[in-house]
Amino acid sequence: MIAVLLAAGAWSYITAAYVVVFGTLIAYAAWVIVRGRRIGRQLPPEDRRWSQ
Amino acid sequence: MTSPTSGPSAGRFAVHPDGTASHGSRVLGSVVLASTALFLVLALVSSPPDTGGADAMGELVRIMYVHVPVANACYLAFFVTAFASGMYLWKRTEGWDCLAAASAEVGVVFTALTLATGSIWGHTTWGTWWEWDPRLTSTALMFVMYLGYLALRRAIIDPVSRAKQAAILGLISFVNVPIVHYSVEWWRSLHQQPTLTRADPTIDGLKLFTLLFGIVLGVLVYAWLMLHRFRMQWAEAQVEAKGLDVALAERRAEARADGGLGGSLDAGGVRS
Numbered sequence: 001m002i003a004v005l006l007a008a009g010a011w012s013y014i015t016a017a018y019v020v021v022f023g024t025l026i027a028y029a030a031w032v033i034v035r036g037r038r039i040g041r042q043l044p045p046e047d048r049r050w051s052q
Numbered sequence: 053m054t055s056p057t058s059g060p061s062a063g064r065f066a067v068h069p070d071g072t073a074s075h076g077s078r079v080l081g082s083v084v085l086a087s088t089a090l091f092l093v094l095a096l097v098s099s100p101p102d103t104g105g106a107d108a109m110g111e112l113v114r115i116m117y118v119h120v121p122v123a124n125a126c127y128l129a130f131f132v133t134a135f136a137s138g139m140y141l142w143k144r145t146e147g148w149d150c151l152a153a154a155s156a157e158v159g160v161v162f163t164a165l166t167l168a169t170g171s172i173w174g175h176t177t178w179g180t181w182w183e184w185d186p187r188l189t190s191t192a193l194m195f196v197m198y199l200g201y202l203a204l205r206r207a208i209i210d211p212v213s214r215a216k217q218a219a220i221l222g223l224i225s226f227v228n229v230p231i232v233h234y235s236v237e238w239w240r241s242l243h244q245q246p247t248l249t250r251a252d253p254t255i256d257g258l259k260l261f262t263l264l265f266g267i268v269l270g271v272l273v274y275a276w277l278m279l280h281r282f283r284m285q286w287a288e289a290q291v292e293a294k295g296l297d298v299a300l301a302e303r304r305a306e307a308r309a310d311g312g313l314g315g316s317l318d319a320g321g322v323r324s
Contacts, residue, residue, distance in 0.1 A: 010110060010176065013172050013173070013176045014111060014114045014115055017114075017168075017173070020165065020172070021122060022088075024168075025165075029277060029280070032072070033073070033280060035284060036071050036283060036284040039284060039288055039291060040071055042291045050073075050283055051069065
């Protein structure tokens, strides 16, 4: 019983760690993509070498 | 404006016409997504809890599968920043400055995640969210130093001066990275010794494979973020340069209109 309770407590920490890591990376990636598009609109296509 | 799904890149890996994506980044992104799904299965389902020895971590070993990869990715990011900074001071080309800036920002994100996951892990194993331990303190110092690097880049308007000073700071800041890594060997530390590089690795089998897979995934995520972040940095630099050109042209036009008020503007926009 004690082992089960300890394991349940451990899983809340594990969940928190994975949510923090993947949540932050997804939010940062979304910010980079959205801001990249916003800035890309201000450039002529010939200056966006990667899209050619 | 063309449709996001039109043009030569149409199809499964179609890219937005205004964005920072390319066919290659889409392919890499797909590999990252598939690898992430596999990693989550390995780390949260397939990999067994740690049961060996008096220091066994039980289920908490699963936190290590994300903590070590994000720490490894921040080392890589700051190495790239230092290398690109050195290359900028040597070559003085804009691309190296953009690479250093982009990698520093991605590295700061990974360092924040290293501190956060380490704190969660520490609370379960040490009973405290934070200790002024050599590894934790040197990592926090590294985080603050690279935040300072990013702040410096925002504080200086002149692109050439900004790039030069940031490159110098990028090189100086990297001195702390090996101190962070070896702090657990150089000083008495609550933090455990290196898991993989020691003579007798403390994990094996599927746990070792999951950790190594996580480290590779961390590098892939870094590479994908860098592709986009570097292109964004490059685009920002181009927009900034065009803005400066426009401002300079307007200034020259004003000077011509003033006429008799005297003088002309030199290449730097300074009245002579």
